[in-house]
Amino acid sequence: MYRNVHPIAEGLIRQCGGRATAGRIGILSVLLSAQQAMTHREIEQCLLETLPLDRVTLYRGLEWLVAQQLIHKVASGDRVWRYHANGKAYSHQHAHFKCTGCSQVICLDDLPLERQWPLPSGYRLQEVELTVKGLCADCS
Amino acid sequence: MYRNVHPIAEGLIRQCGGRATAGRIGILSVLLSAQQAMTHREIEQCLLETLPLDRVTLYRGLEWLVAQQLIHKVASGDRVWRYHANGKAYSHQHAHFKCTGCSQVICLDDLPLERQWPLPSGYRLQEVELTVKGLCADCS
């Protein structure tokens, strides 16, 4: 399935001036064709048959892709990072929904985070991390 | 400093019908007199001289206090739980601010979380986790 996006992934990586290695292309392809944010584990599992990568390589690949802003990291409250490809739709700040049933994480684009958040005086806002938890359509 | 709150902590624990052990009283006292949410590490460090607790005991003490709703857990995106005493002000859902400079976490009571969050149809909301990141007055 996600093989279709290989050329796209490779193009994106080359545009960043980085080496287009099998690992990076594979990782980015998985994330590009994923519907939700994925954990390190899930990505590893997904690549297991076609491209078995070392844990460390996967971590470093993800780290690099985040640095290039091709993907972004999501902290969803269970001490595990999740990763999601940055489509045009996701280049801005956005909230996430985490299903307490199946643990899947999706992006909520409709939630406006660019509003004013009242902070104590002297405090400066940099980023807003909003995770709505609940049950998805399948689990409820 | 936090010795003053020992009797208060003990009272709160007894009200829950739990054993008033030195460990629980110590942990709750630290959190009651803390200005921000604290990590397991910070609490351990804080008790080191007066009441050196086993790591596991501390984890279990915190777990119990959370179950009794005397304290609450905060997930602040760095894979580390933080704990904060539940004053009256904190018994409702509220947001947190995490300083990207000094990593301290404070509670933001003014942010209304009880508003409507637009979710996909079929999705049911359970809980909202909102962390605003930025620089605190000291770090900016």
Place this chain on the structure above:
DNA sequence: TTAATTTGCGCAACTTTGTTGCATTTATGT
């Protein structure tokens, strides 16, 4: 096309955060 160089990969070992099982100790009601 080949050689040189830079960059990424894989392995092993380590760290941090948190959990589980079990024997011992302690708080509390009688």
Place this chain on the structure above:
DNA sequence: ACATAAATGCAACAAAGTTGCGCAAATTAA
């Protein structure tokens, strides 16, 4: 003070993530 249920401490384990280093592969230069 005594019995007992519950909390503690120890050891071992587990998951997520990081670091160092030699080797291999992707670019670049020749």
